[in-house]
Ligand SMILES: *[C@@H]1O[C@H](CO)[C@@H](O)[C@H](O)[C@H]1NC(C)=O
Ligand SMILES: *[C@@H]1O[C@H](CO)[C@@H](O)[C@H](O)[C@H]1NC(C)=O
């Protein structure tokens with residue numbers, strides 16, 4: 001152990017350094033003692049979680065401390081406001097876990113990264129698993145280490161919510177969808193006369209609108225894994241983590257977990273649940289409902305975990321989703337990308353699932369069995385290719401059987417969502433259901449800067465919401481169902497005028513070409529709602545009549561690599577904005593010379609190692625209708641979406657049921 005004066009001076013120096021850093025030893029742990037869940041965490045009464053404690057001893061680098069020897073004699077207490085501090089073992093009536101030890105390394109800044117001089121840290125740690133706090137109130141968790149150092153975490157256990165006000169919840173997530181994109185999609189698909197729309201998006205017709213802030217726990221720009229976790233569990237996490245707080249150990253699966261909305265719902269009410277996505281089903285947004293890992297890229301293990309639970313680390317096994325529809329056949333076909341190389345179609349079939357691999361068989365599914373529908377490899381081809389430029393589908397090698405044939409009999413988000421509702425309605429019965437339905441490629445195509453494809457998928461989402469509302473009314477569930485439409489984060493996209501694509505193509509030189517952009521009064525009106533030369537894509541109302549007018553929207557992005565821009569729809573398939581250049585290192589991207597050869601160069605704002613656009617800071621909208629709709633107005637945090645849904649479902653429980661915290665009701 002080290003002397004007191006010494007410790008304090010060293011820690012003060014550490015704090016000033018840590019608070020200025022964007023590279024961190026461990027996000028959400030600026031001191032050498034870590035409590036996870038950290039300070040400022042919220043909990044639902046009765047929600048299961050793990051508590052991880054770490055004491056760090058940096059071996060070298062600017063924080064070097066105590067010769068790299070971590071304090072193994074640390075202690076931890078919890079105290080309810082106005083109460084007495086108790087040890088964790090006593091408070092939760094659990095046994096004391098074994099001490100664990102490991103080391104890890106990190107870079108303190110870009111100079112250290114360039115010089116390849118990582119700082120090494122030795123760690124002593126304990127984890128208490130499967131805890132729950134039932135009494136609402138303020139709690140203080142105090143870790144004591146290195147004699148007289150303390151790290152304090154203030155926790156809030158939210159109020160009880162015993163009354164179930166909504167029988168069903170349908171949560172639509174437009175991945176990466178912002179108000180700006182919704183505005184642009186409306187302009188493309190809905191005709192306006194003298195500034196007045198003649199029809200509206202379905203989202204426009206929701207009675208309540210709120211705004212959620214999307215920041216990660218330790219960075220202000222989030223990714224889809226930890227933002228999905230915040231929406232589903234009420235706990236923020238770090239980029240790439242889902243259903244866990246990120247600890248410093250090398251094992252991705254031993255991190256402290258938090259219980260998600262569907263795990264709670266099955267445990268408390270025995271409801272049915274499902275996830276539908278146009279992404280691979282193991283992609284972050286769908287898998288964060290049932291997966292717990294430091295890394296969203298553990299696709300195969302996350303699929304296994306969603307079916308079989310996480311038995312290695314003592315977690316609830318809620319028996320798998322009732323409905324799981326999406327892409328990502330790689331994790332189901334036996335092979336290098338499935339868990340232990342096994343056949344997960346067979347495993348799901350053995351667990352009682354009906355399996356569907358195309359739209360025809362999806363529509364023929366009954367309503368009573370659990371259902372797995374995997375319709376292609378990777379993510380779905382986007383709506384524009386599935387419905388307008390359909391010849392592009394032939395070039396995909398994405399059959400759900402794992403062969404290199406194209407998947408041609410693909411359902412859309414609407415067919416998957418409506419079938420999911422019928423199955424969940426029957427399986428949930430009086431206990432109701434929870435469905436998450438994700439329009440994934442709004443995000444994926446925004447990353448590719450393919451704005452037309454992103455907006456096509458946004459319109460597919462809106463069409464799905466419209467059909468869902470009508471279907472809920474038809475089956476008599478509209479008044480029982482809370483319907484939410486929101487996003488997990490945004491991209492810095494907006495429209496600033498129109499572009500005369502004919503002038504742009506014929507003009508010579510980048511500066512002359514930019515004359516084609518019309519701003520203010522020169523922006524004119526939407527040409528997407530007008531038939532041109534008898535061409536109509538026949539995709540029905542609420543979609544553009546013409547995707548390739550001469551006068552298009554001029555739009556752009558707040559964060560992008562170098563690109564060529566011509567403001568035209570990409571008829572031959574999704575945009576590939578950048579390419580590597582011969583003679584440069586691989587991670588060095590330039591505007592792809594084959595994209596928009598008639599366009600002009602827009603130099604990027606991102607590091608040249610980024611081949612695509614990235615997420616942005618913006619708050620995102622939350623549209624609500626149905627029971628509890630009134631609590632979704634205003635501006636709040638992404639975790640509040642979870643607490644609002646949980647309170648509407650009566651999931652905040654005291655420990656009052658026979659069988660204790662883990663028994664079904
Ligand atoms: C810390 O020690 C490791 C292992 O000896 C070494 O690779 C690394 O460069 C050192 N880092 C610093 C910042 O000195
Ligand atoms: C669980 O434990 C088994 C056996 O030790 C191991 O093969 C498997 O990889 C572990 N799974 C996870 C998700 O850690």
Ligand SMILES: *[C@@H]1O[C@H](CO)[C@@H](O)[C@H](O)[C@H]1NC(C)=O
Nearest residue numbers: 355356357358359360361409
């Ligand atoms: C659709 O899937 C069913 C089984 O799920 C299969 O029998 C049928 O051949 C498939 N159709 C096509 C066009 O692949």
Ligand SMILES: *[C@@H]1O[C@H](CO)[C@@H](O)[C@H](O)[C@H]1NC(C)=O
Nearest residue numbers: 364365366367368422423475
């Ligand atoms: C499934 O439920 C829907 C809606 O209630 C109904 O129209 C359909 O006939 C049902 N399908 C089967 C196979 O029972």
Ligand SMILES: *[C@@H]1O[C@H](CO)[C@@H](O)[C@H](O)[C@H]1NC(C)=O
Nearest residue numbers: 562563590591601602603604
């Ligand atoms: C702008 O982009 C072009 C094409 O990628 C590139 O040659 C040029 O160096 C860029 N300019 C700057 C200032 O990065």
Ligand SMILES: [Zn+2]
Nearest residue numbers: 176224443615
């Ligand atoms: Zn994204």
